[in-house]
Amino acid sequence: NAGVTQTPKFRVLKTGQSMTLLCAQDMNHEYMYWYRQDPGMGLRLIHYSVGEGTTAKGEVPDGYNVSRLKKQNFLLGLESAAPSQTSVYFCASRLFPGTEQFFGPGTRLTVL
């Protein structure tokens, strides 16, 4: 089992460009999450999903969109990237609330 995978691992964007980050899990987990990690601020929840076809906003959803068309995949989109979105993005999944979260290796995004 690969667990949780993320693509790409690194990306540099110019302000205004768009991109999609892909998260995939092979553990048949219902719940999936997108976090961003900035120095001194820990992990902040962007969006999450409680099952295929569902999405919900987290703490810092502005500037991001998500989709969960398939149970195993959770996509994070940036329509018009801004320098404030420079961060490390982690995807996580778990079976149900109260169980451990499994994290992907992260995507390091720089917006110039």
Add this chain to the structure above:
Amino acid sequence: GQQVMQIPQYQHVQEGEDFTTYCNSSTTLSNIQWYKQRPGGHPVFLIQLVKSGEVKKQKRLTFQFGEAKKNSSLHITATQTTDVGTYFCAGLGNTGGFKTIFGAGTRLFVKA
């Protein structure tokens, strides 16, 4: 909304010294989890505490959950260089919902 505060933000110790990080929630928690993130890596689950006053040990690590289920601590006895990293607590509220709120983390530096 629910907030989870974690202190200290950083801790420098000499190898062999003890280390403690503290976590406080603004609301009563259903459970609390602890994660470790090595430099350049992703968060990895360490343990989950569910019961009021619960204490769990993993070798040199001792985890406690407060009686009111609003605070928790992680204590490392006789730190080693392999303990280097950032330790996060993550709390699940007891009013339902699917979001775990992470503390900002405590970064541990160990000098050999």
